[in-house]
Amino acid sequence: EAQVTQNPRYLITVTGKKLTVTCSQNMNHEYMSWYRQDPGLGLRQIYYSMNVEVTDKGDVPEGYKVSRKEKRNFPLILESPSPNQTSLYFCASSPRLAGGPGGELFFGEGSRLTVL
Amino acid sequence: TQLLEQSPQFLSIQEGENLTVYCNSSSVFSSLQWYRQEPGEGPVLLVTVVTGGEVKKLKRLTFQFGDARKDSSLHITAAQPGDTGLYLCAGRRRTSYGKLTFGQGTILTVHP
Numbered sequence: 310e311a312q313v314t315q316n317p318r319y320l321i322t323v324t325g326k327k328l329t330v331t332c333s334q335n336m337n338h339e340y341m342s343w344y345r346q347d348p349g350l351g352l353r354q355i356y357y358s359m360n361v362e363v364t365d366k367g368d369v370p371e372g373y374k375v376s377r378k379e380k381r382n383f384p385l386i387l388e389s390p391s392p393n394q395t396s397l398y399f400c401a402s403s404p405r406l407a408g409g410p411g412g413e414l415f416f417g418e419g420s421r422l423t424v425l
Numbered sequence: 426t427q428l429l430e431q432s433p434q435f436l437s438i439q440e441g442e443n444l445t446v447y448c449n450s451s452s453v454f455s456s457l458q459w460y461r462q463e464p465g466e467g468p469v470l471l472v473t474v475v476t477g478g479e480v481k482k483l484k485r486l487t488f489q490f491g492d493a494r495k496d497s498s499l500h501i502t503a504a505q506p507g508d509t510g511l512y513l514c515a516g517r518r519r520t521s522y523g524k525l526t527f528g529q530g531t532i533l534t535v536h537p
Contacts, residue, residue: 313467340523342525344527349434349529350529351429351431351513351527351528351529351530352468352513352515352527353527354524354525354526354527357523357524357525359523365523367524368524368526399467399468401467406517406522406523407517407523407525408455408456408457408458408473408515408516408517408525409455409456409473409475409517410456410473410475412456412458412473412517413458413470413473414458414460414468414470414515414525415467416466416467416468416469417467418465418466418467419465419466419467
């Protein structure tokens with residue numbers, strides 16, 4: 310089954326404790342991206358990657374890191390989480406550049422992160 | 426301020442009514458998408474529009490891309506409870522290759 314898999318789905322952590330949210334897709338997609346979703350703000354893009362070893366900042370990259378060493382994986386790293394990073398996080402992939410023709414985003418089920 | 430402003434943010438209607446959701450910006454987009462999200466799930470693509478003035482229909486849903494490619498609308502005819510969900514517009518600007526910007530969303534509730 311074609312899918313985007315995120316782990317963990319739920320996480321409660323404390324300020325400053327490094328964490329990684331993994332994301333894996335089995336559709337051989339070139340493009341991958343991370344979003345955070347907060348009430349009233351919709352989805353805000355954190356980072357995106359158009360291919361292996363190619364990553365770039367989205368609209369809210371502060372406090373996050375990513376890497377794209379393999380085509381299928383795109384982990385999101387919070388080196389020193391803070392309470393303002395409490396949010397619902399979504400990983401997504403697309404066969405082409407997201408947003409255009411053929412650029413449908415396929416989303417994971419989300420990871421709800423709470424930073425105390 | 427949001428690059429893409431959606432209105433209304435909340436919509437509560439009765440089954441059978443018609444509704445329109447708007448997605449507006451001062452920026453020009455090369456393409457625009459609409460997604461629908463249900464609780465506990467990720468958004469799912471409904472449509473992509475790329476040409477100014479383009480109109481696309483998906484059963485009871487009609488999508489329009491503004492002539493100037495700065496705005497879009499989603500019209501639902503004879504809404505049903507199954508249409509309940511969060512509707513999100515997302516746009517890609519020519520000047521921001523790779524970035525996809527979402528509006529803040531419209532929460533639609535259709536009562537039986």
